[in-house]
Amino acid sequence: MLALGVHGMSVLTAVTAQNSLGVQGAWELPVEAVRAQYRSVVDDIGVQAVKTGMLSSAGLVEAVADLITGTDVPVVVDPVGVSKHGDPLLAASALDSVRTRLLPVATVATPNLDEVAQLTDVRVDSEADMRRAAEAILAFGPRWALIKGGHLPGDAVDLLSDGSSEHWFRAPRHDNRHTHGTGCTLASAIASELAKGHAVPQAVAAAKTYVTGAITSGFALGRGLGPVNHAWNLR
Ligand SMILES: Nc1ncnc2c1ncn2[C@@H]1O[C@H](COP(=O)(O)OP(=O)(O)O)[C@@H](O)[C@H]1O
């Protein structure tokens, strides 16, 4: 967010122990602590956009949905389900709350293909299937669905749709295994661009350029999948 010229503020929902090899542990914060953090940043400092990430349980999904329902700023919902290493970050019992409480308040929902499979009955094996995925996600109520095709072979292709218009974002697949945090980075970049007042297609275009640069210059920290390079555009 800083690299894109905005000031990011956090509301922690869970603490994870994780590194380039995987997620070794996760502990949820109490709902009260989440509510209090949200009130602290929103009531005093104010926000121009909201982005959600790991929410862990139905209780936290519903608490966050309650907090952001009715907000007049854009909301990016990254329906985080599973980490890059396959570690669960959302309980199966929380999926219905994501579908019925969180997605309806999203300006943009940004599922990857595993999250599409968790939330809908659509399986995406090709770019053509991404249209069906967008329709299935839009049926839950977000204004826009961004289906991330990072897990398909070939070019890194994402589809943005609001049901009546569609925008394809394509970048060459970069053969760099240091991709820890790609989805979170993309969603945060979209929220940053929306906070600056850009429309959704322009925000996603700028965010795609940013995440592609961050992946291209991702670096080898740790023994597994290192992080993307958030400062690539500042150096
Ligand atoms: N190897 C890669 N090269 C270029 N872009 C990629 C690569 N892997 C993922 N992307 C892009 O990174 C963004 C995040 O996608 P993805 O990795 O599918 O999300 P997630 O981290 O949620 O699984 C998307 O824009 C996707 O197209």
Ligand SMILES: Cc1ncc(COP(=O)(O)OP(=O)(O)O)c(N)n1
């Ligand atoms: C705390 C936390 N939230 C989300 C993720 C998943 O991040 P994402 O960018 O979707 O993919 P990874 O590359 O990070 O697996 C996470 N790992 N931890």
